[in-house]
Amino acid sequence: MSYVIGIDLGTSAVKALLVDRNGTVAAEASRSYPLFHEHTGWSEQRSDDWVDASVEALRELTSTAGIEASAIEGISFSGQMHGLVLLDGEGNPVRNAILWNDTRTTEQCREIERTLGDKLLSVTRNPALEGFTLPKILWVRQYEPEAFVQAKLFLLPKDYLRYRLTGQLHMDYSDAAGTLMLDVAGKEWSGEVLEAFALPASFCPPLIESHGLVGTVLPQIAERTGLPATTKVFAGGADNACGAIGSGILSEGLTLCSIGTSGVILSYENDKTKDFAGKVHFFNHGKQDSFYAMGVTLAAGYSLSWFKKTFAPNESFDQMLDGVGKVKPGAGGLLFTPYLVGERTPHADSAIRASFIGVDGSHERIHFARAVMEGITFSLNESVDMFRRAGKTVDTIISIGGGAQNPVWLQMQADIFNATVVALENEQGPGLGAAMLAAYGSGWFDSLESCADKFVKHADSYSPQPEAAAAYEGIFKIYQQVYEQTRGLNEALAPYRG
Structure with missing residues (x-):
């Protein structure tokens, strides 16, 4: 061997x-x-x-x-x-x-x-x-x-x-x-x-x-x-770029969702003239003569980690999220924006801060946990939405990172993105992408795509549920209003932060 x-x-x-x-x-x-x-x-x-x-x-x-x-x-x-x-x-x-x-x-x-x-x-x-x-x-x-x-x-x-x-x-x-x-x-x-x-x-x-x-x-x-x-x-x-290669993002229509401390939505692009007006990053891909567009959420997994540290410090993530799948889309009218450390896409704003909107006396901790997961995903969907508005096809999303460890969150991504979401059997991300470049360069395969067919192994797939997807479409429009509605308030609060 x-x-x-x-x-x-x-x-x-x-x-x-x-x-x-x-x-x-x-x-x-x-x-x-x-x-x-x-x-x-x-x-x-x-x-x-x-x-x-x-x-x-x-x-x-x-x-x-x-x-x-x-x-x-x-x-x-x-x-x-x-x-x-x-x-x-x-x-x-x-x-x-x-x-x-x-x-x-x-x-x-x-x-x-x-x-x-x-x-x-x-x-x-x-x-x-x-x-x-x-x-x-x-x-x-x-x-x-x-x-x-x-x-x-x-x-x-x-x-x-x-x-x-x-x-x-x-x-x-x-x-x-x-x-x-x-x-x-x-x-x-x-x-x-x-x-x-x-x-x-x-x-x-x-x-x-x-x-x-x-x-x-x-x-x-x-x-x-x-x-x-x-x-x-x-x-x-x-x-x-290597993370995209290691996840098989090598053709039009394929998009990567990576939820770590920060979150990334990365979509393959073969049209070098595509213009996103600087709202998302546009870089050369590791695949020759290809490109990718990328949006970033600064506090993706970090938002859920913050919530756990603050409200469930002695529980595991599984314990904290137990029952989250029983909460209906929209978290009972509770909305979260994950701006804990500012935001990158589509709002390059270091002063904006997070919000819970719509809190009432019926909400329990599990509603807040669901709202945090939804808010992170809504932020990532801002990039998906911009890609689609620019004429890109986004129908299959490979999900990696913390967001791919929870089946409820994977289904939530499928519903909010309104796309098929696929998890991987064995995530190795950028390191595997680098190995694939060495394998292709060494002549093991005639293309990166054929290398991906061998190296990148899909696991479970999640399709959008029509009723949930329709509900999230309406909630997302509300989510998109929160930034402008709270920007001035956060600027006014800035002098009072520690």
Whole structure:
């Protein structure tokens, strides 16, 4: 049996999966690394911590009992998006990496908007948000000029890891799309954007497809990890793109719902001219010449975790939700908006806060729990609704994460989204997507789709119930009014928050 490895470089840990030709995960290994928050809103990591942790994880996989390291044919990567790694002329980092969840760059975002105007959306296809990479570059230039003078090239997190394993500098299109420097439709670094901010073309690494071969592991890395020096290394992709691949989101009509701490609705797109006016993200996919649109709910699973911590701290989630399926759609006229930490899609608003609307004396805790689950799903449905209004077909949704662990919630998603919702047998998300890119790049399959047919295994399927779907259609219209009705109130309350 031969194998590939998918490496998922996350924010808190790296996870490596050893996957065989049947798509079975034969072994996995994980290593964590620290985050640094030197000031409020700052979030940084040491780039070489990623390398050390990944080498350790790879060493664990190659020493797995019963596995011959020589049977490992290829490696690919999934990585946290947007993080800035600046390299000097010797290829060494000039400072810590600034991560996707760092919020220090509001001033630079406004500068980008003023400078690029309409070109921001027409070229990069995304609004200027603090998490993106270009604002971070401008911040370093403004506030750390000594470091910026040393910087000759930038990379994103997984690209730095791959560079240290291979000695080769590249960036794939799906990750480059999150920098605000890529012409997303044209698939090239934007000369207009680089010129507008006086950045030389040499500041950007060569672009490559996600399944593209970049080389083999360096001899010293082979020695440290136990990998054969002939192990092929493929570019990989952004975590959301790889999560889509690992869930089989590879054709029109397929959409991903991922409910973790935050929530994501991600839909496959093959029309590069599709215009969402910046209301949702529009990025290059890990599948060649494809794209995806994506909306984000900031406090998805977090809203339910907050509810449990506050109102059921000594119960399990199953205990807290026992009986939630007996509550009819609409939670007895109780509505929740999951704006605990602000919102992203379709309202990029850091000041808005959550609400329970319609509370009366007949409501019990189970009604509130049902309302929280519905409110999270309504927020995600904002993205589904926008996709449909833009002409997209959304008829099948693959659901992963916490929302896929509860049958009642899966049925609720089917009813609110008014689409067939499918759970997966074995969720491995971005790590499996990275392994699939290595399998496809290694020639195991003639396409990512045929790889998905083998690797991605569907479990239960949920169809919308006509009566519930009709009820939710009306409630959703009410939900959509709550943001505007409460925005001014939340702004007025802001000075009183701790």
